[in-house]
Amino acid sequence: xxxxxxxxxxxxxxxxxxxxxxxxxxxxxxxxxxxxxxxxxxxxxxxxxxxxxxxxxxxxxxxxxxxxxxxxxxxxxxxxxxxxxxxxxxxxxxxxxxxxxxxxxxxxxxxxxxxxxxxxxxxxxxxxxxxxxxxxxxxxxxxxxxxxxxxxxxxxxxxxxxxxxxxxxxxxxxxxxxxxxxxxxxxxxxxxxxxxxxxxxxxxxxxxxxxxxxxxxxxxxxxxxxxxxxxxxxxxxxxxxxxxxxxxxxxxxxxxxxxxxxxxxxxxxxxxxxxxxxxxxxxxxxxxxxxxxxxxxxxxxxxxxxxxxxxxxxxxxxxxxxxxxxxxxxxxxxxxxxxxxxxxxxxxxxxxxx
Amino acid sequence: xxxxxxxxxxxxxxxxxxxxxxxxxxxxxxxxxxxxxxxxxxxxxxxxxxxxxxxxxxxxxxxxxxxxxxxxxxxxxxxxxxxxxxxxxxxxxxxxxxxxxxxxxxxxxxxxxxxxxxxxxxxxxxxxxxxxxxxxxxxxxxxxxxxxxxxxxxxxxxxxxxxxxxxxxxxxxxxxxxxxxxxxxxxxxxxxxxxxxxxxxxxxxxxxxxxxxxxxxxxxxxxxxxxxxxxxxxxxxxxxxxxxxxxxxxxxxxxxxxxxxxxxxxxxxxxxxxxxxxxxxxxxxxxxxxxxxxxxxxxxxxxxxxxxxxxxxxxxxxxxxxxxxxxxxxxxxxxxxxxxxxxxxxxxxxxxxx
Numbered sequence: 001x002x003x004x005x006x007x008x009x010x011x012x013x014x015x016x017x018x019x020x021x022x023x024x025x026x027x028x029x030x031x032x033x034x035x036x037x038x039x040x041x042x043x044x045x046x047x048x049x050x051x052x053x054x055x056x057x058x059x060x061x062x063x064x065x066x067x068x069x070x071x072x073x074x075x076x077x078x079x080x081x082x083x084x085x086x087x088x089x090x091x092x093x094x095x096x097x098x099x100x101x102x103x104x105x106x107x108x109x110x111x112x113x114x115x116x117x118x119x120x121x122x123x124x125x126x127x128x129x130x131x132x133x134x135x136x137x138x139x140x141x142x143x144x145x146x147x148x149x150x151x152x153x154x155x156x157x158x159x160x161x162x163x164x165x166x167x168x169x170x171x172x173x174x175x176x177x178x179x180x181x182x183x184x185x186x187x188x189x190x191x192x193x194x195x196x197x198x199x200x201x202x203x204x205x206x207x208x209x210x211x212x213x214x215x216x217x218x219x220x221x222x223x224x225x226x227x228x229x230x231x232x233x234x235x236x237x238x239x240x241x242x243x244x245x246x247x248x249x250x251x252x253x254x255x256x257x258x259x260x261x262x263x264x265x266x267x268x269x270x271x272x273x274x275x276x277x278x279x280x281x282x283x284x285x286x287x288x289x290x291x292x293x294x295x296x297x298x299x300x301x302x303x304x305x306x307x308x309x310x311x312x313x314x315x316x317x318x319x320x321x322x323x324x325x326x327x328x329x330x331x332x333x334x335x336x337x338x339x340x341x342x343x344x345x346x347x348x349x350x351x352x353x354x
Numbered sequence: 355x356x357x358x359x360x361x362x363x364x365x366x367x368x369x370x371x372x373x374x375x376x377x378x379x380x381x382x383x384x385x386x387x388x389x390x391x392x393x394x395x396x397x398x399x400x401x402x403x404x405x406x407x408x409x410x411x412x413x414x415x416x417x418x419x420x421x422x423x424x425x426x427x428x429x430x431x432x433x434x435x436x437x438x439x440x441x442x443x444x445x446x447x448x449x450x451x452x453x454x455x456x457x458x459x460x461x462x463x464x465x466x467x468x469x470x471x472x473x474x475x476x477x478x479x480x481x482x483x484x485x486x487x488x489x490x491x492x493x494x495x496x497x498x499x500x501x502x503x504x505x506x507x508x509x510x511x512x513x514x515x516x517x518x519x520x521x522x523x524x525x526x527x528x529x530x531x532x533x534x535x536x537x538x539x540x541x542x543x544x545x546x547x548x549x550x551x552x553x554x555x556x557x558x559x560x561x562x563x564x565x566x567x568x569x570x571x572x573x574x575x576x577x578x579x580x581x582x583x584x585x586x587x588x589x590x591x592x593x594x595x596x597x598x599x600x601x602x603x604x605x606x607x608x609x610x611x612x613x614x615x616x617x618x619x620x621x622x623x624x625x626x627x628x629x630x631x632x633x634x635x636x637x638x639x640x641x642x643x644x645x646x647x648x649x650x651x652x653x654x655x656x657x658x659x660x661x662x663x664x665x666x667x668x669x670x671x672x673x674x675x676x677x678x679x680x681x682x683x684x685x686x687x688x689x690x691x692x693x694x695x696x697x698x699x700x701x702x703x704x705x706x707x708x
Contacts, residue, residue: 077459081433105431122613125698259476259642286640286648286698288613293647294640331698339696342689344479344640345682 075260075291082106082116082289089183093175100183106289108183110151112176112223119289123153123187124330126295129285129340131157132332133297134217134252135164136312136319141216142166145244147203149221150176155190158219160322160329163314168215170199170206186327207240215245220253238275247304248278255298257291258284258343262350268298269353277303281310282347282354283340285331297340310341429614429645436460436470436643443537447529454537460643462537464505466530466577473643477507477541478684480649483639483694485511486686487651488571488606489518490666490673495570496520499598501557503575504530509544512573514676514683517668522569524553524560540681561594569598574607592629601658602632609652611645612638612697616704622652623707631657635664636701636708637694639685651694664695 082103089100099111107120118126131154135141140163146154150171158167171177177198181188191198199206218241241251251272256264265282272280278301287295301307315334316322323329348354436457443454453465461474472480485508489495494517500508504525512521525531531552535542545552553560572595595605605626610618619636626634632655641649655661669688670676677683702708 077437077457079433079435081435083431103431124700259640284640286613286638286646288646288648290647292640292642293644294642328699328703330700333696333699333702335696336698339693342687342693344685344690345687346478346684348687349682 080289080291082109082119089179091175091179093173095173095175098175098179100179109289110180110184115223116289117223118151118153118184118187120184120186122288125285125287126290127153127157127187128329128332129283129295129336130154130219130221130252130254130297132160132316133283133299133309133337133340134219134250135161136314136316136334136337137299137301137307137309138216138248138250139314141314143215143217144168145170145207145210145215145218147207147218147220147222148172149219150174151180151184151187152177152190153184153187154219154221155193155196156187156327157190159190159193159195160316160319160325162320162322164195167193167196168199169196170201170203172200172202174200189327204237204240207237207244210240210244212243213246213249215249217250217252218245220251222254235271235275238271242275242277242302245276245302247302248307249302249304250307250309251276251298251300251302253298253300255282255296257294258282258296258347259292259294262347265296265298265347266351266353269351272298272300273353276300279307279309280353281341282343282351283309284343285336285340310338312337434643434645436463436473443533445529445533447527449527449529452529452533454533463643464534464538469577470643471577472505472507472538472541474538474540476642479639479641480644481507481511481541482683482686483637483649483690484508484573484575484606484608484651486514486670487637487653487663487691487694488573488604489515490668490670490688490691491653491655491661491663492570492602492604493668495668497569497571498522499524499561499564499569499572501561501572501574501576502526503573504528505534505538505541506531506544507538507541508573508575509547509550510541510681511544513544513547513549514670514673514679516674516676518549521547521550522553522560523550524555524557526554526556528554543681558591558594561591561598564594564598566597567600567603569603570600571604571606572599574605576608589625589629592625596629596631596656599630599656601656602661603656603658604661604663605630605652605654605656607652607654609636609650611648612636612650612701613646613648615650616701619650619652619701620705620707623705626652626654627707630654633661633663634707635695636697636705637663638697639690639694664692666691 083105085102085104087099087101088108089098091098096113101109103109103119106122109119110117135158141161142163142165144158144164144167146167146169148171149155149169150173155167155169158164177191181191190196245251255268258265269280269282281299282296283299284294284296286293299309312334316329316332317334343354437459439456439458441453441455442462443452445452450467455463457463457473460476463473464471489512495515496517496519498512498518498521500521500523502525503509503523504527509521509523512518531545535545544550599605609622612619623634623636635653636650637653638648638650640647653663666688670683670686671688697708
């Protein structure tokens, strides 16, 4: 699940501003806490809040403590705002703050630590691509591991694959799963598949203990590589993944925006080329609510049988039951699969290994 | 050129807020003029302006008249904001308000009537695709017409094609051309090509007077179909284009976002299928500063020699001098050309004629 945007949110204020809150997302690293109590007051006295502001710290208004989420470092110098119809849930787990709101343009939105993870309207692109790019690239996948993905959307997509016999999912935060089951049933339905085995815990530890060569495919549906997810883009993590894959097994890892994060992409590709020793490719998809409107995927195969990622050997249209699944495919098809590997000239130039 | 975002801009205020202005873009149709003088005052007293607000009308602060650009109806319920380093130019032509500013994330930005038209960082995707998708789909294009495109970026791209002998451009607003020549020399360089003939005037009238069958390709680089550009998506306009194309000649027309404007796309395709009687296809590209991060292109061929748009018969890599042009291609290549025609499942379902 991608961290997408900086979210500004007035904690505890939903009773006071019940109608419309504009979630303001901003990322300029030079922003400073210029917002005054004056502005905060306006927020409370307007029946429709149409704008508020950026903080680097807490602000107070009377008795109410204002918690503000800020600064997605993955998207400096710009902001994306969603019109909020209603705040549906707000809580704090052992690991992060969790927010669910109803937006006027994208349906319900899941936010973790102030960063938009998914919206009902465009989650299809991310979930379908991160699941089917790897699973359609190998014949008859049987054993799959999902790292992260507590909302269940990736599981929902994996469940289209009738060849799959076993799906492990290792999610660190059980509250994300609970919130998804309550507010995002169209994603959490993935947990109802009888092939799914849930492991709540640290994925790095889980992978260390996994039998060598256990998985045909591993899908890393993690947060942005800042904060706690940092180690998920480092070499030791990829080494534990490579170890857990069978020869010719595949990894699909969320890999940021080609417009914004070419250095990070370059680094990940270098590390993965050394580690997996099979093929390493980059693909991308359009997701409007993610920074710069795109999200990338790193696809790696472990040394062994060759994997031709851009020409799916196991096309979704031929997977029994995949198309007639109770939820239709919304973004993915075999044409989109192959097209996702076409890369802009600037990316090929900047990331030499592509 | 695509109208992309709603831009909020305090006219005449650049001397008073010299350091940093946040351009706030918002599109909710339900927004009302809730901004008070209180907020406006804050704008002037902060040395770094980090937020301001949404208007449907003019606001005043002391003597200074505040003009606000607002409400791109193509993108309701969300907003995109760019951090403004410096306002470089502001003026008003016979047709529209013109603004140029330096952003911190995307270089210089051109804004017409409050809607972002292009940024230096991502204009490559739009200009290269709208020019090369049609020109690489036909063998040896010789006569080309550009409708709109006053910034010169499309001309710059057409000039890579050594087969082209004559380029007409019909732009209604000469001030756009002048502003581009002054502030966007990397785009306006397109006007220096000796094959270019500039016609300042109304494109509908120009096309009516054009000899039948004159052009191999027509590229419509227009604004969003709201306001004055409305007639550029209607049947009579497409009929004049079809008339001006040779048999088997091609049109490439800016065609909005597949995420936001499926009805409009459906309408355009229906009209064009009736009008051109050749093939009609939809392609898309990633452009971060356009609504939902994508822009679409409608590609039509007039009845005559068949045009296989998704497999370029005139690949850019084989066009003499196209790759070694003084400016490198940044987005387009033949892989991106073909990939652009792969469409998400939802679009194929919603636009039946695709």
